[in-house]
Amino acid sequence: MIARVTRRPRQKRIVILGGGFGGVYAAIHLEKLLERQSAVEICLVSHDNFFLFTPMLHEVAASDLEMTNIVNPLRKLLHKVEVLVGDVHQIDLSAKRVSISRSFRNHPQQIGYDHLVIALGSVTNFYNLPGIAELAVPMKSLSDAIRLRAQILRHLEEANSECNPIDRQSLLTFVVAGGGFAGVETVAALNDFLRQALPFYPNLCEEMLRVMLVHSGPVILPELCQDLGRYAQKVLARRGVEIRFNTRVKSMTEGNVSLVDGLSIPTRNLVWTAGAVPSPLIFSLPCPKKQGRLLVNQFLQVPDWPNVWAVGDCAFVPDIRNPGKSHPRTAQHAIREGNIVAQNIAAVLLRRPLKSFSFKTIGLFASIGRRIGVARIFGFNFSGFFAWWMWRTVYLSKLPGLDKKVRVAFDWTLDLLFPKDVCAVHDFDRRRDFHRQDHTTNPVPPPPRSMAPGQRQRASSRFGRLIITTSASNSPSPPNTKEKPARWLTVTASRRSKAISPASHPRAPMPIAESL
Numbered sequence: 001m002i003a004r005v006t007r008r009p010r011q012k013r014i015v016i017l018g019g020g021f022g023g024v025y026a027a028i029h030l031e032k033l034l035e036r037q038s039a040v041e042i043c044l045v046s047h048d049n050f051f052l053f054t055p056m057l058h059e060v061a062a063s064d065l066e067m068t069n070i071v072n073p074l075r076k077l078l079h080k081v082e083v084l085v086g087d088v089h090q091i092d093l094s095a096k097r098v099s100i101s102r103s104f105r106n107h108p109q110q111i112g113y114d115h116l117v118i119a120l121g122s123v124t125n126f127y128n129l130p131g132i133a134e135l136a137v138p139m140k141s142l143s144d145a146i147r148l149r150a151q152i153l154r155h156l157e158e159a160n161s162e163c164n165p166i167d168r169q170s171l172l173t174f175v176v177a178g179g180g181f182a183g184v185e186t187v188a189a190l191n192d193f194l195r196q197a198l199p200f201y202p203n204l205c206e207e208m209l210r211v212m213l214v215h216s217g218p219v220i221l222p223e224l225c226q227d228l229g230r231y232a233q234k235v236l237a238r239r240g241v242e243i244r245f246n247t248r249v250k251s252m253t254e255g256n257v258s259l260v261d262g263l264s265i266p267t268r269n270l271v272w273t274a275g276a277v278p279s280p281l282i283f284s285l286p287c288p289k290k291q292g293r294l295l296v297n298q299f300l301q302v303p304d305w306p307n308v309w310a311v312g313d314c315a316f317v318p319d320i321r322n323p324g325k326s327h328p329r330t331a332q333h334a335i336r337e338g339n340i341v342a343q344n345i346a347a348v349l350l351r352r353p354l355k356s357f358s359f360k361t362i363g364l365f366a367s368i369g370r371r372i373g374v375a376r377i378f379g380f381n382f383s384g385f386f387a388w389w390m391w392r393t394v395y396l397s398k399l400p401g402l403d404k405k406v407r408v409a410f411d412w413t414l415d416l417l418f419p420k421d422v423c424a425v426h427d428f429d430r431r432r433d434f435h436r437q438d439h440t441t442n443p444v445p446p447p448p449r450s451m452a453p454g455q456r457q458r459a460s461s462r463f464g465r466l467i468i469t470t471s472a473s474n475s476p477s478p479p480n481t482k483e484k485p486a487r488w489l490t491v492t493a494s495r496r497s498k499a500i501s502p503a504s505h506p507r508a509p510m511p512i513a514e515s516l
């Protein structure tokens with residue numbers, strides 16, 4: 001008997017890189033458009049298994065919202081799309097293949113594609129300024145917001161028990177670099193949080209607090225009009241935020257931020273919102289770029305690579321109404337670009353005509369602190385409580401998932417009734433576990449930063465357990481060693497683990513990478 005082999009047509013594969021606004025909305029629309037096309041499979045690769053709603057990021061840093069309320073699991077948003085959580089390492093356009101690594105073991109995998117959507121967004125640009133990448137906290141990811149909140153609370157705790165006024169001042173000085181949307185919303189939220197948290201710290205008062213915004217231009221919020229920028233400046237100044245105009249941050253050390261105008265600010269807190277560049281993977285692609293972004297045509301196709309598409313912050317999307325200009329890098333544009341790219345991929349597969357991307361910004365909103373906002377909608381300016389109310393209403397409606405909407409609405413309501421939460425529960429930089437400490441460079445628990453070694457005993461008995469607990473953590477540094485963020489510790493530990501293997505040195509501490 002001869003077996004009959006029926007050949008099924010090979011499935012077409014659409015691969016989407018990036019689980020942000022551009023990538024997720026492209027996947028949502030593709031799912032709907034290709035619902036009945038069984039010969040098409042869609043897969044999305046992203047660092048995280050969740051979608052982050054960035055417009056509310058500052059609210060997590062300022063303890064207004066619970067961190068999981070502004071993220072949505074990709075698997076819940078996408079029902080027919082295969083979600084691969086991993087890192088994209090290489091895009092080979094000629095071979096139509098993407099290399100990724102998955103899970104904590106970095107399992108390598110190659111994925112072939114018929115259509116590729118590049119939606120990798122942008123990364124923070126530290127401009128190679130000394131100390132910034134190592135010491136400043138960016139505001140880009142959920143972990144940045146969590147880290148900032150933890151740092152604020154850790155420094156309030158330290159300042160409350162600090163007897164040296166100079167060190168206390170540097171713990172209580174908060175500098176935000178960048179006067180755009182992200183910087184202004186962050187400084188406003190941070191300022192409110194700090195002032196509302198202070199009553200819990202009996203040794204601190206508002207006069208000790210210094211909150212600063214450093215902006216390179218003459219008026220903040222350049223994305224909006226000057227009137228709204230000036231209004232926001234007045235509100236922030238009234239609420240105690242000091243604004244430095246026409247200057248930039250030059251460098252940072254552990255206890256100091258220097259500006260290009262010569263000002264030196266004693267501080268241990270710098271929030272960096274002053275720059276973003278497209279994902280580094282974009283640089284490696286053999287395609288035309290503009291301002292570092294991948295150049296696409298009005299159909300969102302990468303020229304010369306017809307089945308390669310790009311959307312969102314990593315793409316230079318031409319504005320067909322204003323030749324030579326591109327659409328701005330905002331979530332509202334990335335969402336619409338995701339929709340159009342999905343329609344165009346479906347059109348190619350179903351042999352239909354392509355659609356041009358064109359979208360005019362509906363409105364821009366910024367929250368500038370408690371119950372005050374600024375907005376520009378269809379060319380009209382709004383400010384004060386109404387603008388803030390619109391900010392909340394519009395973003396709540398845009399937040400994906402009914403359950404998340406309800407949770408955020410609850411959080412906001414509870415925030416009206418109760419004081420802010422000051423539990424430092426996600427303080428990852430503070431290492432308490434004995435085995436995780438770097439014993440070779442830091443063999444004994446260091447004395448508190450503010451005191452000379454000789455002062456240590458005296459201070460310990462004066463402040464009792466509180467000081468001992470603080471010095472036993474890895475947070476304050478010994479006089480001659482620098483404070484090491486968690487990332488640094490991991491690197492040195494893995495290097496050390498190569499140099500002193502357990503076999504050659506049986507009592508060597510377990511490498512951090514293994515003990516984690």
Ligand SMILES: Cc1cc2nc3c(=O)[nH]c(=O)nc-3n(C[C@H](O)[C@H](O)[C@H](O)COP(=O)(O)OP(=O)(O)OC[C@H]3O[C@@H](n4cnc5c(N)ncnc54)[C@H](O)[C@@H]3O)c2cc1C
Pocket residue numbers: 017018019020021022023045046047048054055056057058086087088089119120121122139140181182279281311312313314329330331332333334365
């Ligand atoms: C603090 C802040 C506030 C903002 N507020 C607003 C606002 O109020 N309104 C507004 O319109 N816009 C706002 N934006 C801008 C908006 O977030 C971006 O324009 C939008 O996110 C761009 O979408 P995207 O899909 O291009 O990139 P993203 O949303 O950044 O998504 C990129 C995705 O790619 C993934 N990724 C990147 N590299 C890799 C890799 N190598 N491997 C695997 N995955 C990778 C990332 O994890 C991420 O999921 C804000 C941005 C920030 C940072």
